[in-house]
Every structure is written in C-alpha cells, then in structure tokens.
Amino acid sequence: MIVATGLVLMMTIPALALFYSGMVRKKNVLATMAQSLAAVALISILWVAFGYSLVFVGDGPWLGTLQRGFLVGLTMDSVHPAAKTIPECLFMLYQMTFAIITVALVAGSVADRMRFSAYLLFSIGWFMLVYIPLAHWVWGGGFLGKAGVLDFAGGLVVHLSAGTGGLVAAKVMGQRRGFGTENLSPFDLSLAVVGTGLLWVGWFGFNGGSALAADSRAVMAITATHLAACAGALTWGALEWSIQRKPSVLGMISGAVAGLGTITPASGFVAPWHGILIGIIAGLVCFWACTWLKHRLRYDDSLDVFGVHGIGGMTGILLTGVFATASIGGTSGLLEGNPHLLLAQLYGVAVTLGWTAGATYLLLKLVSLFVPLRVSLQQELEGLDISQHGEALQ
Numbered sequence: 001m002i003v004a005t006g007l008v009l010m011m012t013i014p015a016l017a018l019f020y021s022g023m024v025r026k027k028n029v030l031a032t033m034a035q036s037l038a039a040v041a042l043i044s045i046l047w048v049a050f051g052y053s054l055v056f057v058g059d060g061p062w063l064g065t066l067q068r069g070f071l072v073g074l075t076m077d078s079v080h081p082a083a084k085t086i087p088e089c090l091f092m093l094y095q096m097t098f099a100i101i102t103v104a105l106v107a108g109s110v111a112d113r114m115r116f117s118a119y120l121l122f123s124i125g126w127f128m129l130v131y132i133p134l135a136h137w138v139w140g141g142g143f144l145g146k147a148g149v150l151d152f153a154g155g156l157v158v159h160l161s162a163g164t165g166g167l168v169a170a171k172v173m174g175q176r177r178g179f180g181t182e183n184l185s186p187f188d189l190s191l192a193v194v195g196t197g198l199l200w201v202g203w204f205g206f207n208g209g210s211a212l213a214a215d216s217r218a219v220m221a222i223t224a225t226h227l228a229a230c231a232g233a234l235t236w237g238a239l240e241w242s243i244q245r246k247p248s249v250l251g252m253i254s255g256a257v258a259g260l261g262t263i264t265p266a267s268g269f270v271a272p273w274h275g276i277l278i279g280i281i282a283g284l285v286c287f288w289a290c291t292w293l294k295h296r297l298r299y300d301d302s303l304d305v306f307g308v309h310g311i312g313g314m315t316g317i318l319l320t321g322v323f324a325t326a327s328i329g330g331t332s333g334l335l336e337g338n339p340h341l342l343l344a345q346l347y348g349v350a351v352t353l354g355w356t357a358g359a360t361y362l363l364l365k366l367v368s369l370f371v372p373l374r375v376s377l378q379q380e381l382e383g384l385d386i387s388q389h390g391e392a393l394q
Contacts, residue, residue, distance in 0.1 A: 001086050001094060001212065007205025008097035012104045013040050015202055019195025019257075020108050023250070023303050026187040027383025028112050030391055035111075035119055039104035042120065043127055047096040054132050056080060056095065059141030063133065068092075082139075083212040094209060099135070102158045103127050108303035109166025112176050112184075115375050116388040121367045126165060129359040134161055134352060148341065149348035150324065150331060152221065153210040155265025155317040156352045163310015164356040167301060172364045173373050175300035177380055189249050196253040200229055203260045207267040220328055221267040224275030225260060228267075231276045232259020235283025251287075254308060258286035261312035266320040269329030278319050285315050314349050321345035 017036035021029045043051075053068035068074060071092070078088040103123050107114070114122075137144040138151050151157060178184060186192065207225045211218035236255025237247035262282035263275055270278070290307035301307065321342030324333030332338040364373060374380070379387035386392050 001083075001090050001209060001214075004205035004209025005090065005094045005097055007202045008094070008101065008209065009040070011097070011199055011202035011206065012036050012101045015195050015198035016101065016104055017195070018191045019199060019253075020111065020192075020303055022188050022191030022193070022195060023186040024111050025184065025383070026393055027385055029187060029385065029393055031116065031384035031388050032107070032111050034116065034389060035107040036104045038116075038120060039107070039123060040100050042123055043100045043103050044096060046124065046127055047099050048092075051099060051127065051132055052092045052095065055135045055140045056082070056092075061143040061146070062136070063142075064136055064140055085213055091212070095135075098154060098158060098206075099127065099131055102131055102154070102162050105158070105162035105305055105309060106165045106169065108305040109170045109301045110173055111302040112384065113173060113302075113374050113380055114169075115372055116384075117371045118367055118373045121370065122169075122363065122373075125363045125367065126360065129363055130161055130165060130356050131157070134355065137351070138348070144348050144351060147347060148344040150269060150320050150329070150341065150345065151265045151317065151348065152268035152320075152329070153207045153264045155261075155313040155320070156348050159261045159264060159309040159313025160317065160349065160352050161313075161356045163306040163308070163313060164353055165360040166305035167299060167310060168357050168360040169364060170299050170301045170306075172361065175298075176302065177377065179300045186250065189253075193249060193253055196256055200226075200256060200260065203229070203264075207264055211268055217268055217328065220272060223272040224267050224270055224278075225263050227272055227275035228259040228263035228279035228282065229256045230259070231279025232256050232262070232283045232286075235259075235280050236287050239283065239287050254290065254304065255283045255287070258282040258308045258312045261309050262286070262316040262319070265313065265316045266323060269320055269324040269331065269333075271323075271325055271328060274323045274325075278316065278323070281319065282312050282315060286312050314353075317345050317349055318342065 017033040021032040024032050053066050054064045057068045058065035080088045080091045083091040135157050136142045204222045208218040208222040233252045233256040237252045240251040241247040259279035259282045263278050289311040290304045322334045324331050326332040334342050
C-alpha cells in the first residue's frame with residue numbers, strides 16, 4: 001500500500017504534468033505543469049485539514065464529520081474500518097492521492113486560457129463542492145454506496161466527475177483563440193508519450209491498490225487494467241488507420257488512457273478477459289466522443305478530458321453493471337442474472353452528472369466575481385508561461 005500510494009502520487013507529478021504539457025503549445029508548457037504541481041500542494045493540505053475527515057469519518061448519507069480534522073486523534077495504532085490491515089495514516093495518504101489527481105485532471109479542459117489565480121480558487125472550491133461529497137457518497141458510507149453503486153477505483157468519483165467538470169468549465173470559459181481555424185497541435189508529443197507510460201504504470205497503484213491489500217483481487221485488478229490499456233491503444237490506432245490511413249501516436253496514447261479510465265471502476269469486479277472487452281469498447285466510444293461528438297457540439301475541451309475521462313468513466317461504470325463477477329468482487333452483474341446492479345450504476349451516473357455539472361457551473365460564476373477566469377487576449381497570444389509565471393522555454 002505504501003508503494004501503491006507512491007505510484008498514484010506519481011500519476012499527477014510527473015505523469016499528468018508531462019502528459020498534459022506535451023499536448024499544449026510551447027508557450028503554455030510551464031503553465032500547464034504548474035497546474036498539476038499546484039494541485040498536489042494545495043489539495044494535500046486541504047485533505048489533511050478537512051477532506052479526509054469529511055469523506056471517510058462518519059457514515060452519514062451526505063457527508064462525514066470533522067472528527068479527524070487536521071488528523072486529530074489519528075495515532076500510530078489507529079486503523080480505519082475500510083482498511084483494517086494497514087495504518088490509518090497510510091489509508092489517509094492513499095486516498096489523498098486520488099483527490100489530488102481528480103482536481104488536476106479538470107485543468108486539461110481549460111488549458112491555454114485559464115488564469116492561474118482563478119485556477120487556484122476553482123480548485124479549492126471544486127474539491128470542497130464536488131470531490132468531497134462524491135467520494136463520501138460512493139466510498140465513505142454515503143447514499144450511493146448504500147444504494148449498491150459499485151465504483152472500485154474512481155469511475156464516478158474521479159473520471160466522470162473530472163470529465164463533467166472539465167466540460168462545463170470549457171463551455172463557461174469559451175473557446176481558445178483560433179479554435180477551429182488555427183494550428184493548435186501539440187508542442188512535443190514525446191513528453192505526452194512519457195507521461196502516458198508513467199500514468200500506465202501508476203494505474204497499477206490506482207486500481208491494484210484499491211483492493212487495500214496485497215492479495216489476489218489486487219493482482220486481478222492490475223491484470224484487467226493492463227489488458228484494457230493495451231486493447232484501448234490498439235483499437236484507437238486501428239480506427240485512425242482505417243479512417244486516416246495512418247495511426248497517430250496521439251491516438252494510440254489517447255486510446256491507452258481511455259482504456260485505463262474505463263476499466264477503473266470495474267477493475268476489482270471483473271475477470272482479466274473482461275478487461276480486453278472493456279478496453280475495445282473504451283477505444284470505440286472515446287474515439288467517437290473526441291471526434292464526432294466534440295466537433296458536432298463545438299466545445300473546446302483542450303485536452304479531451306470529457307471525451308476520454310468523462311465518457312470513459314461513465315462507460316466503465318455501466319459496463320461494471322454488465323460484467324461484474326461474483327467470484328471476484330462478490331457481486332453479480334447483468335450477465336450473471338442481476339439486472340438490478342446495472343440500474344444502480346445508472347443511478348450513480350445520473351447523480352454524478354447532475355451534481356458535478358451544477359456545482360461546477362455555480363462555482364465558476366462565483367470565482368468570476370473575484371477574479372477573471374480567463375487571461376486577456378494579449379496574454380493568451382503571448383502564452384501563459386510568460387503572462388502567468390514570468391518564465392518560458394527557450
């Protein structure tokens with residue numbers, strides 16, 4: 001669990017920082033990395049201050065309590081009921097890394113144009129209004145968990161919430177200058193490929209660690225995760241090959257991340273071969289969302305957070321309701337004769353979509369009362385590295 005915690009922290013710094021910064025323009029690389037770095041520092045402090053306690057201490061339907069605020073009462077010997085074989089402090093740290101990457105993921109939708117001060121305020125508010133309630137509802141004894149919703153490692157709590165929040169933020173802030181008319185191609189895809197590799201390895205801690213033990217279920221989750229990433233990369237690449245006659249590197253890494261995000265909620269409930277099927281479906285559905293759907297609705301989700309993580313997380317949650325295997329996760333899905341699980345998963349998706357979209361929209365409007373959400377046109381043209389941080393790549 002200590003190793004898994006380190007792997008999930010690695011998913012934000014450096015993995016997500018490299019993955020995202022490799023897909024923006026050169027003038028915005030440092031600013032994009034700064035958002036991931038800021039999320040690590042900011043959310044870690046807030047998690048210790050009140051986040052952990054509100055999510056995992058107390059089993060009220062809506063929120064936990066502040067009994068563990070600033071870790072008061074946490075001792076060398078204390079354990080959490082959800083993870084009795086490890087120290088409570090380790091459980092707290094592991095869950096902290098999930099909160100960090102969820103907030104950091106949202107930034108990809110508004111890359112190239114969001115003011116850094118606005119991002120900091122938005123991150124604080126989004127963590128409080130979206131992540132904390134959802135994590136408690138699903139994992140902390142809240143009403144979604146009690147309704148039978150299954151989310152092994154974050155299809156709802158991490159991916160669908162981040163994707164939905166990113167989509168709303170992209171719509172509220174408007175399109176980047178030149179969206180649809182100028183070349184907004186990535187600065188350095190090699191950075192994004194390295195970031196993808198680190199994310200892929202980190203996901204073993206993300207999904208495998210969610211078993212909260214070094215056991216067979218953790219290994220089954222890791223195996224399904226790896227196979228889903230492989231299938232997603234191959235499927236996306238094959239689609240591009242058939243349509244454009246060339247499989248792009250960007251497409252293959254996008255397919256891998258789509259497979260990883262989609263298998264996440266199902267990974268501890270399905271067999272390894274289900275991971276291959278889920279990865280293929282992820283490649284198909286997320287490719288459609290990032291091409292046809294995005295162009296049809298003309299929203300400028302800079303790094304396709306909604307198309308990959310939002311659509312992938314939602315797809316994975318629903319497929320959990322289909323493929324869940326009692327011999328692995330203790331719950332049967334539709335294919336084993338339990339249609340009620342799929343209905344519970346649909347309920348979880350509806351609640352997550354509605355709450356995240358509404359809370360994100362209101363939060364953005366609130367932040368805009370204090371600072372402008374976007375940089376000025378001149379600042380956007382010169383790049384956020386210079387305008388927000390006074391630095392630039394040479």
